[in-house]
Amino acid sequence: MRILLIEDDENLQLQIKNQLTDAKYSVDVASDGESGLFQGQECPYDAAIIDLGLPKLDGVSIIKALREQDFDFPILILTARGSWQDKVSGLDAGADDYLTKPFHFEELLARLNALIRRSAGQASPLIENGPFAINTSSMQVSVNQQVVSLSSYEYKLFEYLMHHLGEVKSKAVLTEHIYDQDFDLDSNVIEVFIRRLRKKLDPENQFKFIETLRGQGYLLKKFE
Structure with a gap:
């Protein structure tokens, strides 16, 4: 899953990015x-985390602009402001949830998930x-109730496909959603990860x- 993080506090930005990366997210940042x-x-993002107090353009204006242009990915706002009016303004602009600084990362991750x-x-x-089956909280994947170990990017790819059952996804779309902005989008690495998923999750080619x-592209079959 690919996340946009807009936060001008460099220390907090780095901390959130590192923790989200550890949680198997791909993260693009803006200051x-x-x-x-x-x-x-x-x-293309699966969600965004946006601070309300930003230089050049405030968070509420960003959210309004994105929603007016029909970008519908979930938005979680961060604010150091204690005023309930600021939270209401963010939600009214089109945000889906909010956290007030300081916060525990576990709560941010739970709300984002x-x-x-x-x-x-x-x-x-x-x-x-x-x-x-996949548990997005514990990041555990199983086949017939037997846990299967996946690498970080194998997990990211499988999780994205499980969120989009029965939908055809091109290599470009898959790459954009599991890698951050610095990755070469022309890479054929998705083919490699698809082969690995097939080998690990369906070694007998039964399913x-x-x-x-x-x-x-590729489609993860939806079972009845």
Whole structure:
């Protein structure tokens, strides 16, 4: 999952980015409102974390602009302001949730996970699809209730596909959602990870759970 983080406090920005990276997220950062809005308009994100008090362009203005342009990814706002009016302004602009600084990272992660689940129509952190299951809180993947160990990027790819069951996703889209802004989008590494997922999760080729559609991309089959 790819996250946009707009935060002008460099120390906090680095701390949040590192912790989200440890939690298997890909994170793009911006330190001011103008560059943050540009990134939000140009790149595909699964969610955004936006500070309200930003230089050049405030967080509420960013959220209003994104929503007016029909960007519908979940937005979690951060604010050091104690006033309830600031929180209301952010939510009224189109944000989905908020946290007041200082906060515990575990709460930020829990709220972010919940927003992403809801946007994908998942109420629970446990996503089940036939013999396959993934717990987005513990980051545990299992097949027929047997836990399978995946690398960080294998997990990111499988989680994204599980959030989009039955949908065809191109290599470019998959790359954009599991890597940050510095990655070479022309890489064929997605093919490698697809092969690894097939080998680890379906070694006997029993379920044929990932379909390859030539010239279109990949589809994770939805089991009844």
